[in-house]
Amino acid sequence: MIVSTVAGLVALALAASGWAQRRSTYGAGTYVVAAAAATVWCWSIAAFEQLDRPGHYPYAVVGLWLAAVSTSVAAIFVMARRAVRSRWSPPRLLLALFVLEPVLVFALEVTNPLHGLMGSKPEGHLEFGMAYQLHAAYCAALVLASVVALATRAAHADQAHRRQVMVLQALVVAVVVVEIARLDMTQYIAVAGLAVLHHAMFGRGLNDLVPIDRAAAVDEMADVVVFFDDSGRLVDLNASARRTILARDGRLPDAGASVDDVLGAGVTLSEGADQPFVLGDGPDALQLVARCTPLTGRDEAVAGWMVVCREAAPRRRDRPVLLDPVTGLMTRAQLDHSLRQAVEQLADGIGPLSIALLDVDGFKQINDTYGHVAGDEVLLEVAARVGGVAGGVLTGRFGGDEFVAILVGRTAADASRVAEAMRAAVAATPVRTDDGLVPVTVSIGVAEHRGGDVSDLLRAADDAMYGAKRAGRNRVGVAARKS
CATH class of the missing domain: 3.30.70.270 (Reverse transcriptase/Diguanylate cyclase domain)
Structure with missing residues (x-):
């Protein structure tokens, strides 16, 4: 009881600190929710240890306990998603689920003597009911989704951002390990993890350090960027290339199309000097310069090519811009x-x-x-x-x-x-x-x-x-x- 009470006080202090600094970093509110829920989690366990006795089962306290677990897990899931995808917000239906599930679990636990859906204790042996099992599956699904998302992000992050992501990963994995081992310490691990996470979020700006998505960065480039495999077959186009080719042909080329089909004659997949060529025909034809860069695999062999094309000369100011840069339609x-x-x-x-x-x-x-x-x-x-x-x-x-x-x-x-x-x-x-x-x-x-x-x-x-x-x-x- 004493340990749970102290852990709750620590979680409350973390929640209060996060609330005081809520304007200093993005997503601080979610952290405050997680820490506040952890406070209720710990104190409800302390209350349960004090009130549980033969003939008197504190259903309301257990309901608070389970609702607090749901809320903590949901908040940690949101923070994990934001570490993977900056500024992510849960869709409305998912947000509604995060709110309604703890309320429903609390209500079912309080009324459990009427229906037994949360469980029973025949001959003193606890048997979990269907509603409790659904609640456990819901929490497990959120934790598993957090683990997978963070592991994927860590595998592709650079060294600096990997350290930041691993803070959250360590918290989630520790909760999983302790729960599987049935060490009855999950709430303490959660509070300890939130303490470490407090430094990462408010001291180092975990949610404000936005990992650079290289693929998205290439997609945002104004230059036409086209990727081919080592045989010269089309693999991918950035947004500018899609707009330019769609405006020229009225459709996008299929994956596997040749260099000539995509860019026209005049471009050879070879490293070296810039290659001038004309894309399209008529008055709207573009005078472009292509530069080919080989993309190598782990064995240093050429696995593909990145072709970056830009205008040979800046657009004249008196030349009207006829096409919208996003859709390829008229401006x-x-x-x-x-x-x-x-x-x-x-x-x-x-x-x-x-x-x-x-x-x-x-x-x-x-x-x-x-x-x-x-x-x-x-x-x-x-x-x-x-x-x-x-x-x-x-x-x-x-x-x-x-x-x-x-x-x-x-x-x-x-x-x-x-x-x-x-x-x-x-x-x-x-x-x-x-x-x-x-x-x-x-x-x-x-x-x-x-x-x-x-x-x-x-x-x-x-x-x-x-x-x-x-x-x-x-x-x-x-x-x-x-x-």
Whole structure:
């Protein structure tokens, strides 16, 4: 009892210290939750040792004990995920599970004499019930997920970040070992680990030292970067390469494509001088310079090639930027110019004219859940799917997660059918990103030009789009004809 009481006091001091320094490092609140739960964990054990006696079983105390274990394990899991992926936040459903599971376990334990789902003590021998076993499996799953995630991160981290990750790994592994060995010391190991973790988080900034994801860094490069295997077959493209090639060909090359298929003739996989070449044709062709770097394996043999391509000369200031760098579609400036031209041509008898304004549903949540790199991949895929449906239709990025398709020669009724095909194409299958499959839908507003200027047309489409969102999202709305 004394040891548990003292351990609880230590955990309480750690929680108070973490709370006082909560603004000094990211994720401090999660640490405070873990330490506060450990306090309840230790003190509930101390209370149990004092109150448990024949004929009187302290169900409420045991309920607090089990709920505190759940909360501590969940908080440690979140900290482990953040050590692996900076600024990670649990999705809402997972967060709800973290909150509801301890509450449910406490309620089931308090009412256990009525149903026995948590366990029983026939002839003094404790037998765990189904509800307790589910609770134990839940905690074990979180601990196992933490171990696997931290081990994976440590295996690929550099030396400095590996030391930081190993602090959390040591805490989680120690808890597992002690629990398996049934040494009845899990709460003490957890408090000791939290003390070490306190120094790592608040002294050394565990959650603020963001490991550099080299793959993500390459993906964010403005240069076109292409990876081939040692036989010259395509392995991967960075985001800039995907945008550039998609804008040129309208589709991305398949894995295994040759160097000529991806970059065109003129690039040889050989180390040495820069290789000038032309990507694409016509007025939008790019004059690029390629540099090939061999990638070696552990045996120092060439296992593949990284080809970095950059423009041979800086872009002239008087040369308009026609393509959005993320989606490969027209920029907002070029979109406005094309819309003004289309409206002006209506005076020459070229009509009708409609537009479709697309907005990705819940895009902020996609960014928050999967990250901004995955968000860009979603925008790129939405652009590709919309372009695949509306071939020959001018489409541009209006801003953020909004797109506009200019539907020349189509009435609102015709345009709504095209918009419905766009909506269905986007929603058909989740978008595959490096962070997993992302379900994506769009809400679309359709408006036909019936007088006024470009801003009036855009405003009508915008109103129709928000009407579609209010009606439940993932649908097409058509602007009402003004009387």
